[in-house]
Amino acid sequence: MTPDGLNGRESEKLRAAVESILKVYTIPVILKKVLEVVANERASVSDLVEVIRHDQALSSKIVATANTAFYGFRRNISSIPGAATTLGFNMVRSLAVSVSVFRCASGDLAFLRKLWQHSFESALVSGLIAERTGLVKKEDAFLAGLIHDLGRAILYQIHGEKYLRVAVDASEDGLSEKEAAAFGADHSRVGAWFVDKYRFPKECVLAIEHHHEPEKCDGGKTARDIASIVHLADILSLKGKEDATVDEAAEKRLAAIMESVYLDPDGLNEIREKLWEMAEMIKEFYAS
Numbered sequence: 001m002t003p004d005g006l007n008g009r010e011s012e013k014l015r016a017a018v019e020s021i022l023k024v025y026t027i028p029v030i031l032k033k034v035l036e037v038v039a040n041e042r043a044s045v046s047d048l049v050e051v052i053r054h055d056q057a058l059s060s061k062i063v064a065t066a067n068t069a070f071y072g073f074r075r076n077i078s079s080i081p082g083a084a085t086t087l088g089f090n091m092v093r094s095l096a097v098s099v100s101v102f103r104c105a106s107g108d109l110a111f112l113r114k115l116w117q118h119s120f121e122s123a124l125v126s127g128l129i130a131e132r133t134g135l136v137k138k139e140d141a142f143l144a145g146l147i148h149d150l151g152r153a154i155l156y157q158i159h160g161e162k163y164l165r166v167a168v169d170a171s172e173d174g175l176s177e178k179e180a181a182a183f184g185a186d187h188s189r190v191g192a193w194f195v196d197k198y199r200f201p202k203e204c205v206l207a208i209e210h211h212h213e214p215e216k217c218d219g220g221k222t223a224r225d226i227a228s229i230v231h232l233a234d235i236l237s238l239k240g241k242e243d244a245t246v247d248e249a250a251e252k253r254l255a256a257i258m259e260s261v262y263l264d265p266d267g268l269n270e271i272r273e274k275l276w277e278m279a280e281m282i283k284e285f286y287a288s
């Protein structure tokens with residue numbers, strides 16, 4: 001394996017699989033349509049709206065996610081055309097891809113729901129950190145948080161049960177190594193390949209690629225700030241309310257990452273409280 005965690009030939013094969021997911025794998029029609037529009041450079045926002053509009057479940061999730069990204073859980077945006085006007089093509093495109101990948105993946109529902117919930121919690125917390133620190137735009141942080149683990153859903157889509165066997169007992173840190181050994185690259189890399197293919201903003205691609213090691217992100221300040229924010233949000237979401245264990249190395253890491261995004265302990269506590277307040281709502285949001 002190379003020092004960057006890639007596994008030579010295996011990783012090339014995996015990248016090809018990720019990039020040709022549309023052609024090779026049996027994916028739901030709606031996801032296929034969304035990806036086709038998004039991959040087409042000449043597609044306009046109305047082409048995208050047209051595709052999404054016909055899928056009630058998908059449009060309502062995108063609208064709800066857009067409202068949460070911008071307004072907390074209040075409902076200021078009420079329709080897909082409304083979301084497109086308020087948020088612009090880039091954001092709707094990114095939301096459509098992220099929400100449809102999660103919504104349309106089929107198989108182990110417990111695994112997918114947990115991943116959904118963790119992704120949404122991370123999105124919410126990333127948005128709150130961005131708002132509090134003013135480092136990056138709230139919606140950019142939210143989006144990166146939402147899709148940071150998209151690579152896990154994609155690896156599951158490609159490898160099915162085999163992915164679950166590798167992923168089920170691994171902690172997030174140990175997970176990357178296990179994934180790279182088993183499949184050629186870890187979920188950070190896979191997620192970055194995927195969103196790059198579907199023309200997500202460059203900062204977002206880099207932030208996903210480095211969400212476990214933001215210090216290695218050398219794609220400019222914004223990308224590194226987003227990666228750091230998502231990394232912190234990831235830790236907070238995974239830690240959960242009941243987990244009172246104190247791990248000294250983890251605490252040190254937390255302090256360092258807080259410092260890098262200029263978040264003070266009061267800010268951290270406020271954000272934690274908000275996350276706990278919303279945890280049940282998030283669970284319901286994704287169970288439906």
Ligand SMILES: [Fe+2]
Pocket residue numbers: 148149172187188211212
């Ligand atoms: Fe991750």
Ligand SMILES: [Fe+2]
Pocket residue numbers: 118122148149172234
């Ligand atoms: Fe994560």
